[in-house]
Amino acid sequence: MLGASLFFGTHGVWVRFAVGEGADPLVISFWRSLVLLLLILPWIVSNRRTALRSTHPWGQLLRVAFSMIGLILLVTAQANLPLAEVSALTFAAPLFGMMGAALFLGEVVRARRWVATLVGFAGVWIVLRPGVSDVNPLFVLPLISALFIAGSNLMIRFLAKDDAPTTTVAWLAMGSVPFTLVPALFAWQWPTPMALLWMAMLGAVGLGAHICLVRAFTAAEASAVLSYDYSRLIITSSLGFLIFAEVPTVWTWVGGAVIVGAVVYIARQESRARP
Numbered sequence: 001m002l003g004a005s006l007f008f009g010t011h012g013v014w015v016r017f018a019v020g021e022g023a024d025p026l027v028i029s030f031w032r033s034l035v036l037l038l039l040i041l042p043w044i045v046s047n048r049r050t051a052l053r054s055t056h057p058w059g060q061l062l063r064v065a066f067s068m069i070g071l072i073l074l075v076t077a078q079a080n081l082p083l084a085e086v087s088a089l090t091f092a093a094p095l096f097g098m099m100g101a102a103l104f105l106g107e108v109v110r111a112r113r114w115v116a117t118l119v120g121f122a123g124v125w126i127v128l129r130p131g132v133s134d135v136n137p138l139f140v141l142p143l144i145s146a147l148f149i150a151g152s153n154l155m156i157r158f159l160a161k162d163d164a165p166t167t168t169v170a171w172l173a174m175g176s177v178p179f180t181l182v183p184a185l186f187a188w189q190w191p192t193p194m195a196l197l198w199m200a201m202l203g204a205v206g207l208g209a210h211i212c213l214v215r216a217f218t219a220a221e222a223s224a225v226l227s228y229d230y231s232r233l234i235i236t237s238s239l240g241f242l243i244f245a246e247v248p249t250v251w252t253w254v255g256g257a258v259i260v261g262a263v264v265y266i267a268r269q270e271s272r273a274r275p
Contacts, residue, residue: 001216001228007209009235012078012086013243014202021195025076028199030184031191032075033068033176035203036210040173043166051170055162063155063168064175070148071176072183077141083240084248087233088127088255089142095121096150105157107221116262120230123258126251127233156217165214172210230259 018028044051054060077086098117101107159168191199216225233256240246 001212001225002231004209004212004216005229005232006235007205007212009087009232010205010239011074011202011209012083012236013239014198014205015075015078016083016244017198018191018195018202019079021192021198022189023191023195023199024184024187024189025079026072026180026184026187027189027191028079028202029068029072029075030177030180031196031199032071032202032206033173033180035200036207037173037177039203039207040170044170044173051167052174054159054167054171056159059155059159060163060168060171061175063152063159064172064179066148066152066155067172068176068179070145070152072180073141073145073148077138077145080138081142082246083244084127084233084237084246084252085139086142087236088124088252089139090146090149091121091124091230091233091259092143093146093150093153093229096147097153100150100154101157101221104154112265113224116265119265120259120262123230123255123262124233125255126258127255153213153217156214157221160214160218165211165218168214169207169210173207230262233259 015025015028019025023031074086074090077089095117098114156168216228219225237248237252237256241248
């Protein structure tokens with residue numbers, strides 16, 4: 001999960017670079033999906049008899065839909081809003097995920113996880129509080145994206161009971177291209193060579209992130225690993241400062257400290273709980 005957070009933490013940087021070359025967020029989402037498919041296609045072809053063999057094909061398609069809606073909303077938000085605040089808002093996903101794991105997957109969520117997750121969410125609110133006063137309607141985009149991302153993550157956990165992690169990644173790679181192509185056609189323009197380079201980087205980090213994400217949810221309960229996603233805020237805030245001179249306020253660091261504290265607490269408690 002920490003590996004997935006590292007990959008996802010660089011996502012906004014490549015989006016900004018591509019937007020700087022004149023690419024539309026809808027087009028960026030498509031090219032990211034296409035590059036991801038091209039990277040994994042050799043493996044799919046070499047394992048064509050088993051790569052897409054799934055016990056739950058409709059579940060795989062639903063997971064693709066959830067993931068791609070979340071992606072399109074996230075890319076649009078990253079193209080127009082400060083990266084640290086976008087990252088903070090997407091941290092509603094672990095809270096949604098905790099609730100979904102308990103309600104739909106039947107996972108036992110211990111009280112300490114609920115408390116630590118709520119503390120982490122309070123840290124997210126602390127980070128975001130100065131930005132909320134701007135009342136920018138675009139701030140709703142990362143929140144809705146978080147809801148769909150949480151749904152996608154829960155689907156991974158459900159599918160992992162019967163499907164291999166590589167199968168879930170292969171379904172995402174195949175299904176994401178047609179799903180993102182349709183909205184991209186409404187804003188289509190051919191990208192510049194530099195925009196293609198940045199979108200290729202997006203596809204590469206997307207593949208790495210999804211491989212790590214699927215393996216994380218295969219190895220442990222969703223309610224346990226979701227909390228580690230908080231580390232992405234530190235990565236995103238640092239890159240926003242170093243590359244785009246987006247200076248985080250004191251609230252970013254206070255909220256970040258609260259979030260990291262919650263993550264460390266969960267890690268220690270889960271370690272003690274294991275025999």
